[in-house]
Amino acid sequence: MLTTVIHIAFVLFSLSIIMNFWRLAKGPHLPDRILALDTVYINSLALLLLLGIYQNTQTYFEAALLIAMFGFVSTIAAGKFLLRGDLIE
Amino acid sequence: METLFSVTVGVLTACSVFLILRGRSFPVVVGITMLSYAVNLFLFSTGRLTIDGAPILGTNTEYADPLPQALVLTAIVIGFAMTAYSVILAVRTRGEIGTDEVNEQDSGESSR
Amino acid sequence: MSKVFPAPFLTLSLFAIWLLLFNSIAPGVVILGLIITTLIPLLLRPAWPDFKTIKKPHLALVYLVILIFDIIVANFKVAALILGRRKHLKPALFVFPLDMTDELPVTILASTITLTPGTVSCEITRGRRGILIHAFSDETPEETINVIRQRYERRLKEIFQC
């Protein structure tokens, strides 16, 4: 049962990523795309967590944590680019 | 899975190569970066694909080949250094020349 | 004491994070953690601004519980809006006039607004006099402002005593 649920979750997250990606590709504006990219990061993170549950391992925890951290940094960088052009000033 | 993997690596390589053949420095740098991703996947896969076998002793019974992983790690870091350098070199070139065209100006190709 | 622990709350939370990371309370981890979490604030002291510190920690806990509850509610609300019919969508852009000016409370309030039902804080307007909010639901701005004022801003002012 749990296996089935996890598989369903895998599919749901995958579909989410596809939808995010669609938004990323379509835009129509840069903030849309950045938002979509940020969401791709978060959904990927969820996929990794799920994989950890599925394989019953802690191996992916750090990777997931890093996605959270670096997804944030990259979103901020992109946002700052839209606002100011220069990231570091 | 192996088929899917190799096709993906191939497509990624092809896309990168297309970018590398562009005439402006920025896309070329991006192409090289993407090529390094593809190459890392390739190099990684020379240890063959293993699922649920992270080479951390005591967590599994079968382990993925750790050597290519270590090689890819080195390659990633070196690639990072190279990307950083080339990106900034592109900026510098633009700063000095005023354009980001990679071809020499007043050559026949620049118009193409 | 303040020289060794320039920011006790910070040290404490860092230590908690340390333990969470290692997922262990083995003596080695604890000792090393104490050392590290003492050292890091000392090292980063210049970068640590003079935040208004929490004056009423117990109220902060209450605030946290409310927040988590609201987040869950917000999720269902937004889910309903996404799945519901488009004509229910009546977004609005309006300013929530702020009653406090300290950085940290304002930041927390703005974050709370974003995490809670139907609102996203878009701008902190000039001089921190207000927060520009984009609201999603069909409630009137006045209602929303009222809720925010009563439910969050009041509590934050108490917590930070400002």
Add this chain to the structure above:
Amino acid sequence: MWQQHLAILPILIPLFTALLQLLPWGDRPQPKRRALGLASSILTLVCAALLLVHVNQNGMLVYALGDWSAPFGIVLVLDKLSTLMILLTAVLALPVLIYGCYTEDNLGSHFHALFQFQVMGIIGAFATGDLFNLFVFFEVLLISSYGLMMHGGGKFRVRSTLHYVLLNLLGSALFLISVGTLYATTGTLNMADMAVKVAQLSGDEAALARAGGFMLLAVFGIKAAILPLHFWLPQAYSTTTGVVAALFAIMTKVGVYSIIRVYTLIFGPEANELVWLAADWLWILGILTLIFGIIGMLGTRDFRLLVAYLVIVSVGTLLATYSFSSAAGISTALFYLIHSTVITGALFLLADVMAFERGKTASRIVTGKRMANHNTYAVMFLIAAIAIIGLPPLSGFAGKLMILQAAPVSTSGFWLWGTMLLATLVMLIMMSRTGSKMIWHTLQGKPNEQSAPIGKRVAIGMLLSLSLILTIFANPIRDYTDSVADELLDTQSYPTTVIAPSSGEENQYE
């Protein structure tokens, strides 16, 4: 016992020097950096010489880094070829650095550090016995060369650096694909071990490995500047500063060395289905490169560019000679390699210092003002020209005769003869034209007042005198390159030495 560690000193000395040079060093750091760099270069030279002597007396030195012996760990394999190349690098680096210490290093930041890093990378590439580690050292030498090439800045330099960098980045990617393919078919990275494994390959696996091997050829081809992968070279060498170009004289040789190493050891005589994998291609490409270099020389109107094409000609000569796959071919190629490295280095410096003293006309092959030290340069130019053209009595002539004799009396041999002699003629014409226009034909009036520091002339003199030494000791050196070639072709005993170090050395660590 301590001689063991001698193996790694030529890598570590420049490394530590470079790291120290990155430190701030107070208000006037440059004198300190210079002293440090020169001291280190001398030390490297001494170590390289001692290493060569040691290896010559006691045979190949295998240094297992981290005490993990081959094929599992990375080993440095100091055989005669490696030590020879290392010594050559050290010998070239010292005068070039001396040259650089005379104000050249003030043109931009980090000159000294990058210089030492570059030396480290080159020496490391010569020393390592591991294919992936070779990649790493390639990157070390490349990234430092990127930095060095930019030294002094300017429009043209920046663009040619951009080209050079991007091309080499592509090359690095291809290198990784090749290494991956070879690892995937042989399961190892140590070159000696790979040689053993490659010999056991057959059928489709062998074909995969061949594909990897050929891709590697393209990679090394870029470094060595073989046609059609040479395009970066003239542009790069002619736009960068003289000192960097002179140091780069050994850079193409790293490519040539790698080709010799990999295609003799791994894909050489013992490689079974992959025997002498690259020989045919190297033959054709070598000759074409030579011809291309000839045309390039004819077409150029700049002294620096002329020297750059001289480098290309030397690369073509080297590879075509190597492709005969004979002991004599390899030996003579090595002799020629030493000679051409030293002389092209000297020529780049000469072109630089002449350009400086000529002022506006710089290194263009046109009539210009008399230089402040006109006569000195005239003599230097004459000596360098005689040496590089291959006229008696300097080293080039010995090298050329050796190669011509080593070429088999067959169609391919005649092709080499023909192209080499044609190249010599063209060099003769172009060098005499250059000398005639730049040195003989000067404008009336006072000579230019800008005078290069004497240290620069001393540095060039040092390099040119090396040609004299090469001439006088041509025979012992040839004897040595003969023994290098013999050792290189003895691809059966190489792996046994590398993979199972002799018991004596092993005991030392037990």
Add this chain to the structure above:
Amino acid sequence: MEALNQLPLWVQWVIAFFILIGAVFAFIGSLGLAILPDFFTRLHAPTKNTTMGIGGTVIAAIISTSAQGTLTLNELLIAIFLFLTAPISAHILAKAALHTELPKFAPTRDLRDKEDAYQHETDK
């Protein structure tokens, strides 16, 4: 997977519940991002729902490991981090959207004063 299947059934149910909560909310969030009409409305969806999706999954992960004997809370860090940062990302993007004057969904009521619309926070 075997280890999880050996857990008591109710634990499995709890885990499954949280996984599903997470996955469904994440899905809805992404759906919202895909179908909502303008940037500002789209911003609400992932900001709230996807974050919640992670929350569910994190709880599931914590239960699944903890139920096997050792209390494992480290995944909590991920959730904390996301709750801390998500509003900031949203804020920055909203700022950008306002700044670039992205078109708004027609029924949006713009109740800003003129002053509010053009006068943002001052620099420190």
Add this chain to the structure above:
Amino acid sequence: MNLFYIVFAPMIGALIPLLLRRTSRPVKTIATIAIPISCILVAWPLAQQTLAGDIPTAIQQWLPNIDFDLAFRLDGLSLLFVSLILGIGVLIVLYAHYYLSSKDNDSRFYACLLLFMSSMLGIVTADNVLLMWAFWELTSISSFLLIGYWYHQSDARRGARMALATTGAGGLALLAGLLIIGHIAGSYQLDAIFAAKDAIQAHSLYIPALILVLLGAFTKSAQFPFQFWLPHAMAAPTPVSAYLHSATMVKAGIFLLARMHPALAGTEFWFITVTLIGLITMLVGAYFALLKHDLKGLLAFSTVSHLGLICMLLGIGSQAAVIAALFHVINHACFKAGLFMTAGIIDHEAGTRDMRKLQGLLKFMPITATLAMIVTASMAGVPPFNGFMSKELFLDQALNQHLFGGLSWFVPVLATVGAALSVAYSIRFIHDVFFNGGYKELPKQPHDPPKMMALPVLILSLMCIIIGLLPMLTVSGILNQAVSSVVLDNITVKLALWHGFNLPLLMSAVAIVGGIVIYSQRDQLFTFNRQFEGQDAKHNFERIVQSICDSANKLFTYIDTGSLQRYMALVLISVIVLVIPQLFEIVTLEGSREQLPVDFVSIVGASVLMVAGFATAVLHRHRFIMLMMLSVVGLVVSISFAHFSAPDLAMTQLVVEVVSIILMVLALFFMPQKTARASTGHRVFRDILIASLIGGIVATLNYGILTSDFETISDFFIANAKTGGGGTNVVNLILVDFRGFDTLGEITVLAIAAAGIHKLLNKLKPFMPSSDIDGRPWHRIKHPLMLTNVANLILPMAMVVAVYIFLRGHNLPGGGFIAGLIAASAMILQYIANGVDWVKERFNVNYQSLMSFGVMIAALTGVGSWFFDRPFLTSWFTYLKWPLVGKFEFATALLFDLGVFLTVIGATMMILSNFGKMTTRHRPRQEGN
């Protein structure tokens, strides 16, 4: 050893005038002239041996590997030439002493002359053909320097270059020929080559070898059609011309023919080629000599003509012909040196060499005129001078050859014509200069030269007479030995002025009469020739070289357009050409390894990856969007690593990808954000083709690899990680222990990159847009409040995480590199949120030093193992048990990793802070808003 002295004394002695350059000319001249005289003294006893039939030799090994030894011999032939070179050399130095003006750099002149002398001596005494060739090339170089002595004159420069190119080319041909001969004979020693005569002549490579050798000889002695360079060598000072044309340079070619005679001559090919070329040269030379108005030009072409004569004799090759040839070598040397000196005197004293301007000089220069008439008569072959005798012998040989069968008669006829022309130009030389009417205004008032300047000419004229009258006393001894060493037989030469009335005498008479006739009709000849004027070999040569260079240049501007696109394409095409044939040889690509099942997530991942990759490529003109697509690619690659059991890789990839993208976004600010559509359809099609082929190659390789099994050394790492390295994360252990050296290199690369970037950003004034891509001014807020606050909160958190990741790397995924980048990104966030100034105020860290210390720590950890008598980078670990803390592990690898950690922070921060600094000070002013 004395032979070495003879050859090398002038070479080393060349330094003497240079060292004496501050002294007066007489000192220099004496010092210089002492050298050839000392050589003569040294040679004297050796000459006695040679004349007695011995061959003195000397040998010193130099390059035994290529059979190149310093081997010298002094056989008859050598002696003959050595005498000429040294003897005339002495006279030339003496002459030059007076000839050179005070402005000329006499030191350089003497040095070059001595060098040249040495090279010539080397050629003629070399006992090894390679050695001979070496000296041959040296004569080219030294004659180049001599001809170009007055390098401020364009003629001198061009003449020198042409001579060098022509003789140099011939020299190279000669080398090839000699190498072939040496290859056939198995040795480069003369005796061995002579001994192998039959083998050589029977070999299939004989004809090519012969042609190559002849090319060498003919270019050097200016034989047709290579005669063009010699007249232009006249730009040299006259002493040089005298030397080059009489005893040396051009005689080197003749010497070569004689030297190789024993091995190469005697075949029909030799005969026909050499004789014909000689004959043609003789006629052509004589004809042009007659036409020249320049004294030296006349003499130059007469040299060509006489060399043709000698060449022809050597072609005939009979014993008598060889005698005649060598005899004429001596005679020609005597009279030609004298003639050039005379011409030089006239030029020197009268200020011109143009025969149209000169006339009636007899009155002013009686001594010169007398001497000139003697040497000219010798040249014209008038009895009783020596020239007459050798010409007689020549005509006799021309009569007695029968090698052209029925057409053999044309040889003596043409020989007589040549002789007649020779008489004609000789008459012109005398008549036009010294007679031909009264004196005309000249640049200088002519008078006889100083006595000592005329002395050399006097000596030479006396030689012409003495040899003519007493040949058996003077030259027969040397000729005996010389001819013997050419025909390899002991012979005795019989020379006499009077041969009785015979056909050759008649021919001589005909020639003299014919000569007078031709001279009297010379105006018609000049008129006839005028139509060919304007053809200057020097200009032609120059033009040919120039046009070759120009076409090469054009070719290069066409091929090498400085187009990176083309370079890149070439690299890729090379890969395609090299690799694809190998792939075609694969029979079955799919190996025996069982494939893993495909799952939905993987398909989605792969699809997203491919589409994102594709989008990155397609959207390359929208740069920011391209970067976002690249982010997706990087993220999915990272997830794939995680999926295929490589958590370390997943983290590293992710972290690196984000930092790279941030760098690119930073860069984008200074770059055009959009690219105009630029590529033509044709170009795009080509690129797509290349891209697909490369992609195909990589995919094929990858598929072949993935589906086959292999044996790898990796099991060793898994087996030894715990016991040998003390950790459980095998990947990390490989990085810090098994292959720690790679990692050391890798962080070195990072440090170098940072230093290089610092260099790149130095003094850079980048382009900075004051508005975004749509022309909107930038937002006014630099540092949004919410962001700064949260960034400040995150920094310590991230540091804790970094320490955690660092510490556990040894046993679980993590390590110094990732930890370093986490710390660095937290700092980047500070930069983004708070700005450069803010950070700099609070963290005054010298990132460069930090980075340097990082690498040092790593490397020093490696050095540390030396103290335990282990190789570099040997790791060590132990388990410690401390109270309270309990048992824990300490490994030196951790120290190494600390180095990595610090390097990464230092390098990354150095890059970013330097980048950031660029705009901080001079941001363009904001408009509007």
